[in-house]
Amino acid sequence: IGLRWSIRDITERKRGEERQAKLLELVETVNRAKALPEIYEAAVSAICKCLGTSRASILLCDDDNVMRFKFARGLSLEYRQAVEGHSPWKPDDPNPQAVTIEDVADVSLEEHFRKAFKMERIRSLAFIPLLYEGRLLGKFMVYYALPHHFTEEELRLANAIAGPVSYA
16 A cells, blocks of 8 residues: 655765775776786776776886886876976985875965866865885875865775885
């Protein structure tokens, strides 16, 4: 005689399943990759999917401890040249942590960085350290065109993605 409705929002569950699938895909790529560029591309794809952005990059320290781009998605050559070499951490930092900028308009920046961000339409970004055996190898960068608050879950996901890249 009665009719009962049950409505559940499964959006978050679906998003979690997609993130889990992307992480598994990354681990599988690391296990079977023949060259590092395959891993870099898979990692940037994973971080873009998991953090809901279209732009990310991987930079690694060279022999002089200068961070150089190894893979970038959605970034111009001019931008990469303007910011290459920058790091929020010292090479011997014993415990580098993620650094986030929710809105570049609200922070003090060197003028050439401000110009580069404006040219590239970057309003928010995160620096995720790539670590192996306590040594800083490089960083993951994530970029947004609008101000963005980075949640603990997003940073946890970014660090989870950074792990296999560092290992590789």
